[in-house]
Amino acid sequence: MRIGVFVCHCGSNIAATVDCPAVAEQAGTLQDVVFTTDTMYTCSEPGQNEIISAIKEQKLDGVVVASCSPRMHEATFRRALERAGLNRYMLEMANIREHVSWIGKNKPRNTIKAFELVKIAVAKLRNNNPLHANKFDVTKRVLVIGGGVAGIQAALDCADAGYQVVMVEREQSIGGKMAKIDKTFPTVDCSSCILGPKMVDVSQHENITLYAMSEVEKIEGYVGNFDVQVRKKATYVNWADCTGCGACMEKCPSKKNVDKFNEGISKCTSINIPFPQAIPKKAAIDPSGCLMLQKGKCGVCAKVCPTKCIDFEQKDEILSEKVGAVIAATGYDMFDHSVYKQYGAGQYPDVITSLQYERLMNASGPTGGHIVRPSDGKEPKKVVFVQCVGSRDPSVGRPYCSGFCCMYTAKQAVLTKDHIPDSDSYVFYMDIRSPGKGYDEFTRRAQEQYGVQYVRGRVSMIYPKGDNLIVRGADTLAGTQVEVEADLVVLAVGAESAKNAPALAEKMRISYDSYGFFMEAHPKLKPVETNTAGVYLAGSCLGPRDIPTSVGQGSAAAAKVMTLFSKDKLESDPQVSKVNASRCVGCLKCAATCPFGAIKEVTDRAGNVKAEVIETVCQGCGICTVTCPQGAIQLQHFTDNQILAEVNALCQAQLDF
Amino acid sequence: MSISVGYYPGCSGSGTSVEYDKSTRAVCKKLGIELNEIDDWSCCGSTPAHTVDHTLSAALSARNLVLAAKQGQEEVVTPCPSCLANLRTASRKIEDENYRPKVEALLDEPCDEAASVASTLQLIVERVGMDAIKKAVVKPLKDLNVACYYGCIMNRPPELMQFDDPENPMAMDDIMEACGATVLPFPLKVECCGAAAGMPKKDIVTELSGRLLDVAESLNTEIIVTACPLCQMNLDLRQGQVNRANGTRYDIPVVYFTQLLGLALGLSAEEVGLSKLVVDPTPRLRFAGVL
Ligand code: SF4
Ligand code: SF4
Numbered sequence: 028m029r030i031g032v033f034v035c036h037c038g039s040n041i042a043a044t045v046d047c048p049a050v051a052e053q054a055g056t057l058q059d060v061v062f063t064t065d066t067m068y069t070c071s072e073p074g075q076n077e078i079i080s081a082i083k084e085q086k087l088d089g090v091v092v093a094s095c096s097p098r099m100h101e102a103t104f105r106r107a108l109e110r111a112g113l114n115r116y117m118l119e120m121a122n123i124r125e126h127v128s129w130i131g132k133n134k135p136r137n138t139i140k141a142f143e144l145v146k147i148a149v150a151k152l153r154n155n156n157p158l159h160a161n162k163f164d165v166t167k168r169v170l171v172i173g174g175g176v177a178g179i180q181a182a183l184d185c186a187d188a189g190y191q192v193v194m195v196e197r198e199q200s201i202g203g204k205m206a207k208i209d210k211t212f213p214t215v216d217c218s219s220c221i222l223g224p225k226m227v228d229v230s231q232h233e234n235i236t237l238y239a240m241s242e243v244e245k246i247e248g249y250v251g252n253f254d255v256q257v258r259k260k261a262t263y264v265n266w267a268d269c270t271g272c273g274a275c276m277e278k279c280p281s282k283k284n285v286d287k288f289n290e291g292i293s294k295c296t297s298i299n300i301p302f303p304q305a306i307p308k309k310a311a312i313d314p315s316g317c318l319m320l321q322k323g324k325c326g327v328c329a330k331v332c333p334t335k336c337i338d339f340e341q342k343d344e345i346l347s348e349k350v351g352a353v354i355a356a357t358g359y360d361m362f363d364h365s366v367y368k369q370y371g372a373g374q375y376p377d378v379i380t381s382l383q384y385e386r387l388m389n390a391s392g393p394t395g396g397h398i399v400r401p402s403d404g405k406e407p408k409k410v411v412f413v414q415c416v417g418s419r420d421p422s423v424g425r426p427y428c429s430g431f432c433c434m435y436t437a438k439q440a441v442l443t444k445d446h447i448p449d450s451d452s453y454v455f456y457m458d459i460r461s462p463g464k465g466y467d468e469f470t471r472r473a474q475e476q477y478g479v480q481y482v483r484g485r486v487s488m489i490y491p492k493g494d495n496l497i498v499r500g501a502d503t504l505a506g507t508q509v510e511v512e513a514d515l516v517v518l519a520v521g522a523e524s525a526k527n528a529p530a531l532a533e534k535m536r537i538s539y540d541s542y543g544f545f546m547e548a549h550p551k552l553k554p555v556e557t558n559t560a561g562v563y564l565a566g567s568c569l570g571p572r573d574i575p576t577s578v579g580q581g582s583a584a585a586a587k588v589m590t591l592f593s594k595d596k597l598e599s600d601p602q603v604s605k606v607n608a609s610r611c612v613g614c615l616k617c618a619a620t621c622p623f624g625a626i627k628e629v630t631d632r633a634g635n636v637k638a639e640v641i642e643t644v645c646q647g648c649g650i651c652t653v654t655c656p657q658g659a660i661q662l663q664h665f666t667d668n669q670i671l672a673e674v675n676a677l678c679q680a681q682l683d684f
Numbered sequence: 685m686s687i688s689v690g691y692y693p694g695c696s697g698s699g700t701s702v703e704y705d706k707s708t709r710a711v712c713k714k715l716g717i718e719l720n721e722i723d724d725w726s727c728c729g730s731t732p733a734h735t736v737d738h739t740l741s742a743a744l745s746a747r748n749l750v751l752a753a754k755q756g757q758e759e760v761v762t763p764c765p766s767c768l769a770n771l772r773t774a775s776r777k778i779e780d781e782n783y784r785p786k787v788e789a790l791l792d793e794p795c796d797e798a799a800s801v802a803s804t805l806q807l808i809v810e811r812v813g814m815d816a817i818k819k820a821v822v823k824p825l826k827d828l829n830v831a832c833y834y835g836c837i838m839n840r841p842p843e844l845m846q847f848d849d850p851e852n853p854m855a856m857d858d859i860m861e862a863c864g865a866t867v868l869p870f871p872l873k874v875e876c877c878g879a880a881a882g883m884p885k886k887d888i889v890t891e892l893s894g895r896l897l898d899v900a901e902s903l904n905t906e907i908i909v910t911a912c913p914l915c916q917m918n919l920d921l922r923q924g925q926v927n928r929a930n931g932t933r934y935d936i937p938v939v940y941f942t943q944l945l946g947l948a949l950g951l952s953a954e955e956v957g958l959s960k961l962v963v964d965p966t967p968r969l970r971f972a973g974v975l
Contacts, residue, residue: 368852369851369852369874374869488871490871490872491871492899492902493902
């Protein structure tokens with residue numbers, strides 16, 4: 028076998044703390060190594076060309092690249108090998124950046140460790156075999172989880188491209204947070220006027236199937252062939268027949284349910300359609316208040332419904348769908364402001380959240396767009412906005428910036444002046460972060476044209492005085508303490524990950540950060556992909572995002588799905604387990620341990636029981652290989668022989684440089 | 685239940701707040717807590733020591749903790765939050781292997797054996813518990829609107845005190861409720877009263893304490909309950925000064941939580957030292973049927 032070793036400097040990333048030329052030179056002493064070199068950037072075009080020409084000129088059978096994490100560039104180098112006519116599995120990588128140069132500063136010791144890793148890689152490569160991928164079909168349907176603006180955009184783009192879309196929304200209507208907002212920044216255009224038509228498009232698009240009041244229960248399978256189970260929650264209304272006429276809402280005698288769409292500032296009936304533009308516009312019963320479901324008497328809605336679609340017996344339903352790709356656009360939740368005891372949130376009715384304020388300002392909100400105090404219904408003349416409530420505050424476990432609160436606060440302050448011209452607004456802020464297009468101009472306009480008073484400093488406490496509230500904070504520019512007597516206080520609550528986000532991430536087998544936001548495959552170069560093939564992300568499930576970015580990511584995720592669906596067949600990963608039938612004794616211990624159910628029982632021609640791996644289901648975890656008493660099942664590319672060769676190499680005497 | 689701990693009364697306990705010390709001892713006895721006063725305890729250094737020299741301050745407090753350990757006490761409680769802060773700071777400092785020698789040099793003895801510290805309030809809440817208090821109440825404080833005022837140092841800094849919520853503590857609220865009182869949601873419960881600024885800058889106290897009394901008054905507070913000698917003094921002893929400075933006419937009694945708790949447990953006015961207070965609480969207590 029003829030092996031070539033390429034040691035990468037990665038600029039100074041590796042070369043600063045590893046003697047790369049020395050590693051390359053020593054590698055030349057290893058068995059079967061016939062060519063070694065060190066390069067500035069192996070992944071660059073000249074770097075890849077160097078590999079290709081070395082393969083051809085030196086007649087190499089395999090290549091070791093000592094560079095960064097394979098997660099970064101394994102695919103790149105595999106392609107280079109293929110271009111030179113080698114099988115892509117004849118590549119091994121030694122991670123001398125993340126595992127060596129980035130974590131230690133001692134150059135001699137780093138150099139030894141880098142060489143050890145190269146030695147292991149060579150030993151393994153000597154046992155590698157060419158592997159060949161199988162082709163399989165792609166189901167060209169996509170599951171979009173979440174019907175907020177990002178999910179809507181992604182669904183419409185995929186549907187317009189001709190693909191079938193299944194959209195799952197956990198609330199009764201799509202539209203997400205954007206549907207609750209009155210106006211958008213910085214253009215101050217009506218939120219539901221720009222979102223509404225898109226919501227209608229979703230409901231009318233022939234390629235989109237919408238499941239509202241539904242949640243993803245289970246996702247199984249792999250890219251191109253996912254099996255999804257969706258739980259359709261009981262609404263106690265047969266939606267196929269419901270016309271959304273609202274007769275039931277008018278007559279329902281139970282009117283004390285928390286109005287979730289209005290953020291709890293008003294109450295609603297137990298059978299309800301959340302808002303006039305809801306999609307789907309169907310009624311649903313909230314069992315917590317329904318007299319029929321709780322006490323067994325009433326049934327008024329069933330009597331008045333012209334289409335007789337009320338069904339008190341309805342149960343949750345589980346639906347199965349087959350899709351080839353998944354787009355998660357599950358959005359975010361608002362920070363629970365009652366954590367800030369010193370702000371009296373939840374205790375003083377006139378301390379409200381920004382989203383509650385949106386509902387107060389919204390013409391379709393519970394007050395018809397009149398800004399009034401929840402306590403006494405009076406119009407407030409002095410409104411104080413407190414920014415960074417649950418953002419940039421490590422003491423409540425939210426050290427990150429929620430990104431959009433500076434802008435929505437400025438917008439709300441401007442709108443307050445529009446609604447109540449003789450009012451004064453104060454904004455307590457930490458910094459103003461308004462980097463988007465037209466954003467900074469907007470916050471300036473709030474201050475200069477609308478006379479909103481910006482005070483730089485955190486609010487330390489809010490307490491009542493008579494009917495009003497005293498907001499006490501620091502003015503860090505003036506270096507003094509300030510107190511403002513307010514009629515209404517609006518807390519600009521930050522964003523946090525959706526409540527069930529980690530559980531959903533586990534169902535999709537993707538990673539999430541310590542705050543529960545989903546992780547992209549690469550923060551710069553793969554912003555809407557995940558490390559699980561076929562699963563894409565869009566919008567605030569990745570972290571707080573404003574509307575333009577969410578829409579952009581919705582389209583980006585859709586574009587990724589279309590790229591995937593542009594192929595009729597996908598290649599399977601050959602790095603799966605394989606049973607050596609002549610050694611297999613049919614004990615099926617492997618099948619019992621496989622967490623994915625990838626091993627089935629077969630009978631050979633002689634009637635003996637044997638194990639067989641279902642290639643497309645196997646995830647290549649390797650659990651079966653350590654279970655098999657015969658060593659009959661081997662994970663391709665990570666066989667016992669390959670691993671043992673690595674261990675043997677590592678146990679050889681250590682070199683000094 | 686029998687609990688036995690070391691007891692550190694602190695200097696205020698033998699001076700400005702004898703009624704706190706007295707009522708604490710009486711209440712603990714009622715609740716089955718044995719308080720063993722540390723022999724030969726000395727001042728913790730209070731506010732002045734740590735403004736002059738941190739090591740000296742640590743040594744002053746550490747001495748008491750070492751003494752307690754020598755007398756076989758693993759845990760010491762103190763009613764005064766200021767003493768508590770000093771003792772806790774000292775015990776944390778002498779846990780640090782690098783810092784301890786400095787303290788040992790000043791004390792001329794090893795400090796590796798030292799008692800841990802908590803407030804009597806924490807002891808009562810965590811070790812006695814509300815159920816036991818409810819059972820022990822013989823004279824419920826019903827028809828009494830109380831506002832609990834914790835002051836700014838009872839629960840802060842939270843990393844040091846490690847007790848209750850630093851922004852919205854509930855320990856005294858819970859105790860008062862267990863005694864049957866109506867507890868008002870007092871929004872300024874952890875605001876500063878002006879603390880030790882009473883001597884050098886009286887106007888700070890009249891402003892800050894004035895605000896506390898103002899909000900308490902607006903809530904229809906009948907009695908303010910405290911747990912800190914300095915807070916109690918600023919609100920009670922200086923209430924006249926506050927009134928003169930701000931042109932107000934507040935007349936709100938300010939008592940230690942142990943005094944009200946003691947009354948609820950059946951102790952007499954004499955046993956909890958009610959006569960030591962400046963704004964006389966007896967009319968209201970009598971009206972509410974507690975006396
Ligand atoms: S009355 Fe019937 S059809 Fe009309 S909204 Fe209610 S459930 Fe739907
Ligand atoms: S490698 Fe893992 S997934 Fe594949 S068959 Fe073995 S145990 Fe199952």
